[in-house]
Amino acid sequence: MRGSFKIVRPLLAGSLLLLVTLPGSAPALAAMKGCDTGGVSGFKVFLSDVSVTGLQADPGKLSEALYFVLDGKLQSLPGAGPGAGPQIIRCPGRQPNISGQDYTASLVKALNTDDVLLDLWGSIAAREGGGQQQEDVWVAYYLIPLANYDPHGAVKPLQHANVSNPVGPLLDPVADIQAMLDRGPGFDTYASIVLGLKLAKNREYDNARAALCAAQSRLAAASGGAATPDPQTAALSAYVGDKLQQNYDAAIHDSHYKGAMRQLGDLLGKPNECPAG
Amino acid sequence: MSVRPVDAVIFRAKRWHARALALFAVSSLSLALASQAQAGMITDCSHLPDFEGADVTTLVLQYQYAGRPDAPLSEAARSLSLLIQLDSLLTQLKYRNIGVAFVQVDPYAPTPCSPERLAQRMREHLPSGRGVVILSGRLFEVEDRLYLQSSMLFLRKDVPETLTPPGNSDLSEGARFVARLPQTPVVFAPRLLLKEDLAAIDEQFRKAMVVRDSPSYDASGRSLELGGDTPFAYTVIGQQESWMRIRPFQGYPGPEGWINFGDETVHADLHRLLPELDYLDATVAYLQSRIHGPQSEAPSAGRLLAWSQAKFTQFAEITGRGGGSNADRTAAGIGLGMIGILQMERNGWAEQPAGANPFAAMVAAMPSNADARNLASLVDIYNCCLAEAAGGKPEAAERSLLDALSVDPANGAVLANLKSFYLRLQNRAELRWPALSDDVLARRLKAVETVQQAQQ
Numbered sequence: 034m035r036g037s038f039k040i041v042r043p044l045l046a047g048s049l050l051l052l053v054t055l056p057g058s059a060p061a062l063a064a065m066k067g068c069d070t071g072g073v074s075g076f077k078v079f080l081s082d083v084s085v086t087g088l089q090a091d092p093g094k095l096s097e098a099l100y101f102v103l104d105g106k107l108q109s110l111p112g113a114g115p116g117a118g119p120q121i122i123r124c125p126g127r128q129p130n131i132s133g134q135d136y137t138a139s140l141v142k143a144l145n146t147d148d149v150l151l152d153l154w155g156s157i158a159a160r161e162g163g164g165q166q167q168e169d170v171w172v173a174y175y176l177i178p179l180a181n182y183d184p185h186g187a188v189k190p191l192q193h194a195n196v197s198n199p200v201g202p203l204l205d206p207v208a209d210i211q212a213m214l215d216r217g218p219g220f221d222t223y224a225s226i227v228l229g230l231k232l233a234k235n236r237e238y239d240n241a242r243a244a245l246c247a248a249q250s251r252l253a254a255a256s257g258g259a260a261t262p263d264p265q266t267a268a269l270s271a272y273v274g275d276k277l278q279q280n281y282d283a284a285i286h287d288s289h290y291k292g293a294m295r296q297l298g299d300l301l302g303k304p305n306e307c308p309a310g
Numbered sequence: 311m312s313v314r315p316v317d318a319v320i321f322r323a324k325r326w327h328a329r330a331l332a333l334f335a336v337s338s339l340s341l342a343l344a345s346q347a348q349a350g351m352i353t354d355c356s357h358l359p360d361f362e363g364a365d366v367t368t369l370v371l372q373y374q375y376a377g378r379p380d381a382p383l384s385e386a387a388r389s390l391s392l393l394i395q396l397d398s399l400l401t402q403l404k405y406r407n408i409g410v411a412f413v414q415v416d417p418y419a420p421t422p423c424s425p426e427r428l429a430q431r432m433r434e435h436l437p438s439g440r441g442v443v444i445l446s447g448r449l450f451e452v453e454d455r456l457y458l459q460s461s462m463l464f465l466r467k468d469v470p471e472t473l474t475p476p477g478n479s480d481l482s483e484g485a486r487f488v489a490r491l492p493q494t495p496v497v498f499a500p501r502l503l504l505k506e507d508l509a510a511i512d513e514q515f516r517k518a519m520v521v522r523d524s525p526s527y528d529a530s531g532r533s534l535e536l537g538g539d540t541p542f543a544y545t546v547i548g549q550q551e552s553w554m555r556i557r558p559f560q561g562y563p564g565p566e567g568w569i570n571f572g573d574e575t576v577h578a579d580l581h582r583l584l585p586e587l588d589y590l591d592a593t594v595a596y597l598q599s600r601i602h603g604p605q606s607e608a609p610s611a612g613r614l615l616a617w618s619q620a621k622f623t624q625f626a627e628i629t630g631r632g633g634g635s636n637a638d639r640t641a642a643g644i645g646l647g648m649i650g651i652l653q654m655e656r657n658g659w660a661e662q663p664a665g666a667n668p669f670a671a672m673v674a675a676m677p678s679n680a681d682a683r684n685l686a687s688l689v690d691i692y693n694c695c696l697a698e699a700a701g702g703k704p705e706a707a708e709r710s711l712l713d714a715l716s717v718d719p720a721n722g723a724v725l726a727n728l729k730s731f732y733l734r735l736q737n738r739a740e741l742r743w744p745a746l747s748d749d750v751l752a753r754r755l756k757a758v759e760t761v762q763q764a765q766q
Contacts, residue, residue, distance in 0.1 A: 097450060
């Protein structure tokens with residue numbers, strides 16, 4: 034049974050303890066304004082604030098909608114294992130730049146060490162369009178393990194999507210956010226991939242394969258069985274295949290691993306593929 | 311068209327009965343029929359219901375705002391929780407032996423009331439073999455919109471949700487076959503409810519909750535007061551088709567008369583907006599059927615299977631429109647697994663049409679789930695290697711087990727079945743295919759045992 038996700042409100046004492054005991058991560062945490070893991074162990078997802086530019090809007094409601102959608106998606110994230118689901122950590126006051134320029138190599142490394150899977154945030158900005166003022170709503174997330182292990186790979190660690198609405202009251206923020214996060218291969222797929230990457234690096238090879246297989250089956254569903262999926266899905270499928278193969282290779286070269294991939298080998302099928310439905 | 315006289319003894323909540331009734335902050339409905347317990351009540355996380363005689367108890371845990379569990383609920387949010395409880399009660403009355411309670415949450419309690427904590431406490435309370443379903447959820451509200459995301463957890467005390475083929479107990483320990491449903495909780499996709507829709511549904515329920523002088527909508531009647539501070543409790547003293555005759559319980563206020571619990575139109579709008587209520591209904595039917603087995607008579611196993619199938623199908627149809635979400639697809643997959651299990655139990659393993667696998671659709675819905683594949687493997691294993699008139703191919707059974715292991719190499723249930731499968735082939739040489747020599751089989755068996763040992 035997967036554990037529930039909580040908002041973490043760290044105590045000051047906990048923060049100080051972390052800085053003392055984990056010197057390697059101290060610079061990163063200092064740079065991550067408002068984000069404090071407070072000594073929370075396990076996988077984490079940062080939820081940064083929503084920025085508002087050029088219009089009167091309540092970013093708080095969009096933040097709450099982001100939390101609602103993100104929490105729900107993480108609850109149904111497969112492969113994390115019982116009680117091992119990521120916890121959401123809110124980062125009040127933090128608003129990463131949409132370009133991803135905030136994520137320096139040292140910050141990414143420190144966040145990855147701290148088991149942060151991704152950082153998610155939003156923005157609302159005014160724009161003139163078709164003679165009337167529009168608001169562009171953006172949701173972006175940065176995939177920390179992917180940036181750490183494959184900074185120059187075919188899959189970009191920064192993923193974002195937007196919708197445009199006429200300026201006015203929020204019409205359907207949850208549906209907008211859901212639609213943005215589900216666009217293309219989708220947030221669920223990327224979340225399974227970064228979970229798989231972390232588990233593989235933690236030498237939890239079996240769980241890593243389960244997470245990557247979940248990603249692969251979602252990619253297959255996203256392509257709808259098309260013989261030639263769209264370029265983004267195709268690139269991501271190839272990436273997941275590579276990671277499955279690397280996970281398999283690492284497992285069988287690890288003398289401590291006695292699991293099914295070593296003992297049953299080829300009987301399980303191709304290392305870089307998971308059985309289809 | 312007979313009215314069945316019924317004992318007035320009902321709702322046998324034991325030691326905490328008086329306390330729970332005293333806790334009623336809002337209305338509560340408790341109903342019972344003969345020796346069967348059917349009750350609806352409101353309690354809190356510390357004083358759980360003990361519906362003696364209920365096969366399945368449904369607990370509706372108060373929905374809370376996501377990330378703000380201590381925030382006071384709006385009127386719409388409170389109304390929604392009450393509607394879900396009432397709907398659950400009315401839709402489940404057809405199952406007879408049920409209990410329904412609404413569990414309030416104290417946001418300032420030192421230990422938060424979580425579904426997992428409720429499940430643990432019910433494991434301690436329930437008689438062995440009885441079931442519980444816990445529905446909970448998170449809310450988000452903006453202007454005239456209420457969003458909610460539900461999750462559901464279900465279990466039977468001391469009985470895992472597993473399937474075993476016939477003749478399994480004749481096999482030696484360590485060589486048996488068993489597959490389980492994927493582990494709950496089932497998490498559904500977020501839903502949107504407009505507050506005006508919610509108010510209209512609330513009004514529909516209030517109109518339906520009318521106690522009439524005779525079992526007819528033409529008869530005059532008086533409304534049951536829902537909400538407010540007046541507690542109420544009722545006994546069922548008769549039934550005529552979908553009408554039940556109810557009487558206030560032991561001095562509680564309220565009218566006596568007939569109420570219709572079978573009017574689907576009352577539930578239709580709420581279920582269209584919250585298809586997880588169909589899912590809940592189907593799960594209660596599944597649990598009832600598993601508790602009583604294929605010989606269940608009231609209701610019959612056939613009816614329970616039909617109800618369960620119809621409601622799971624309805625859920626899949628509503629949530630599948632427009633492509634659906636990953637969460638609902640997974641939920642639908644688990645529902646297909648429950649239908650498959652009931653079909654195997656009801657129709658018999660030997661009677662399955664050749665080549666048909668009731669779990670194939672489940673695997674298609676959730677291909678990366680090893681437990682789903684393990685259930686499908688069980689049918690293949692039975693067909694090739696356990697049935698008297700075995701007709702399936704053992705190679706295909708091995709392939710489906712290995713595929714299950716491929717998507718989750720550490721799955722202990724799959725490993726155990728793979729070991730049992732190889733042991734079966736060792737003892738029954740005629741089942742082996744040409745490439746599977748003694749040496750090859752011995753190596754594969756040894757490999758599985760090594761993996762199992764490494765896991766210990």
